[in-house]
Amino acid sequence: MRRIVMINWISLDGLFAGPNGEIDWIIRDPEVDKALHEPRAGEASSVGSDTMLLGNITYTMFENSWPQIAKDPNAPEELHKLADEVIGMTKLVFSRTRNEVPWENSKLFHSNLVEEVEKLKRGKGTDIIVFGSGTIVQQLTNAGLIDEYLIAITPVMLGKGKPLFADVKRLNLRLLETRTFRSGNVLLRYELAS
Amino acid sequence: MRRIVMINWISLDGLFAGPNGEIDWIIRDPEVDKALHEPRAGEASSVGSDTMLLGNITYTMFENSWPQIAKDPNAPEELHKLADEVIGMTKLVFSRTRNEVPWENSKLFHSNLVEEVEKLKRGKGTDIIVFGSGTIVQQLTNAGLIDEYLIAITPVMLGKGKPLFADVKRLNLRLLETRTFRSGNVLLRYELAS
Numbered sequence: 001m002r003r004i005v006m007i008n009w010i011s012l013d014g015l016f017a018g019p020n021g022e023i024d025w026i027i028r029d030p031e032v033d034k035a036l037h038e039p040r041a042g043e044a045s046s047v048g049s050d051t052m053l054l055g056n057i058t059y060t061m062f063e064n065s066w067p068q069i070a071k072d073p074n075a076p077e078e079l080h081k082l083a084d085e086v087i088g089m090t091k092l093v094f095s096r097t098r099n100e101v102p103w104e105n106s107k108l109f110h111s112n113l114v115e116e117v118e119k120l121k122r123g124k125g126t127d128i129i130v131f132g133s134g135t136i137v138q139q140l141t142n143a144g145l146i147d148e149y150l151i152a153i154t155p156v157m158l159g160k161g162k163p164l165f166a167d168v169k170r171l172n173l174r175l176l177e178t179r180t181f182r183s184g185n186v187l188l189r190y191e192l193a194s
Numbered sequence: 195m196r197r198i199v200m201i202n203w204i205s206l207d208g209l210f211a212g213p214n215g216e217i218d219w220i221i222r223d224p225e226v227d228k229a230l231h232e233p234r235a236g237e238a239s240s241v242g243s244d245t246m247l248l249g250n251i252t253y254t255m256f257e258n259s260w261p262q263i264a265k266d267p268n269a270p271e272e273l274h275k276l277a278d279e280v281i282g283m284t285k286l287v288f289s290r291t292r293n294e295v296p297w298e299n300s301k302l303f304h305s306n307l308v309e310e311v312e313k314l315k316r317g318k319g320t321d322i323i324v325f326g327s328g329t330i331v332q333q334l335t336n337a338g339l340i341d342e343y344l345i346a347i348t349p350v351m352l353g354k355g356k357p358l359f360a361d362v363k364r365l366n367l368r369l370l371e372t373r374t375f376r377s378g379n380v381l382l383r384y385e386l387a388s
Contacts, residue, residue: 013208013360015208155366170351172350173351190206
């Protein structure tokens with residue numbers, strides 16, 4: 001059974017992007033990136049993931065930024081490593097409007113998200129990461145298909161923007177771990193409460 | 195100079211009450227209540243507070259619940275103590291619609307919130323606690339008048355309800371402290387970033 005793990009940065013008021021998708025308010029923090037790669041508390045070793053599930057907006061943003069970062073000689077070493085990792089991952093892109101996904105290692109799905117994810121979970125492979133992709137997070141949350149939520153709370157109030165969990169049904173979670181970083185980011189890890 | 199300290203429980207999606215003001219999703223946690231009374235990290239002793247600033251909705255809810263709790267023989271001891279404390283505090287109630295505040299130790303203000311709070315802060319006395327009261331939190335946040343934010347994040351997604359920081363202007367905060375509780379509540383303490 002493959003697990004679906006959501007990773008997102010949110011503002012203190014629960015938004016994952018500004019009104020026009022802005023993410024300039026996120027405090028870039030290599031320590032948080034590192035923590036996301038470490039073995040989780042209570043687990044013997046890092047599970048790791050080679051697959052990412054994305055909506056159209058996040059896919060487009062990633063396609064336009066990570067290859068640039070990978071080629072940028074001024075980008076710090078750890079960002080280069082992260083870019084190589086993202087580029088190497090299999091990207092499963094769910095979009096009803098897009099006709100193709102030209103970026104390498106990407107695969108386009110027009111089909112029903114929930115059915116497809118149920119099928120993916122029954123298959124073999126690593127954890128599947130959901131990053132950004134608010135509408136996908138909302139649909140999968142309501143279908144009870146996200147096994148773990150990793151939420152980095154940035155010490156910023158935005159006031160206006162896109163709520164990460166808009167229109168989800170009420171849901172109880174179990175807190176697994178809290179980590180605090182010098183940048184002021186707080187990483188919270190939750191699983192579905194049974 | 196008196197400080198304004200906001201205390202609120204929010205859901206993981208940034209709501210402090212359900213669509214009709216519901217707060218039944220809050221996980222009652224005497225450990226969190228206790229933490230809110232302890233000396234803060236980096237401070238020699240608890241500052242304490244004898245004054246609370248409230249909007250009409252929170253005042254009405256408090257007036258209808260705390261005196262009942264204080265008289266309830268089945269309420270746990272720590273809840274009795276909390277009820278006595280709330281009843282004993284001075285309640286400054288800001289409302290444009292209300293004509294009177296019959297509850298003991300309460301004082302009604304029809305005047306301009308921001309001007310009045312600026313005046314209060316220049317006066318002598320303890321910290322002033324703002325609890326609940328979303329529209330007051332929003333106005334005072336936008337005026338830069340809240341010195342400290344104490345936010346208890348409950349491990350629940352609500353999906354629908356009242357955002358605590360609706361329509362605030364973008365604001366950077368500094369994380370002062372994180373505390374994690376067995377109930378799954380996480381208490382975050384922030385101050386205004388200078």
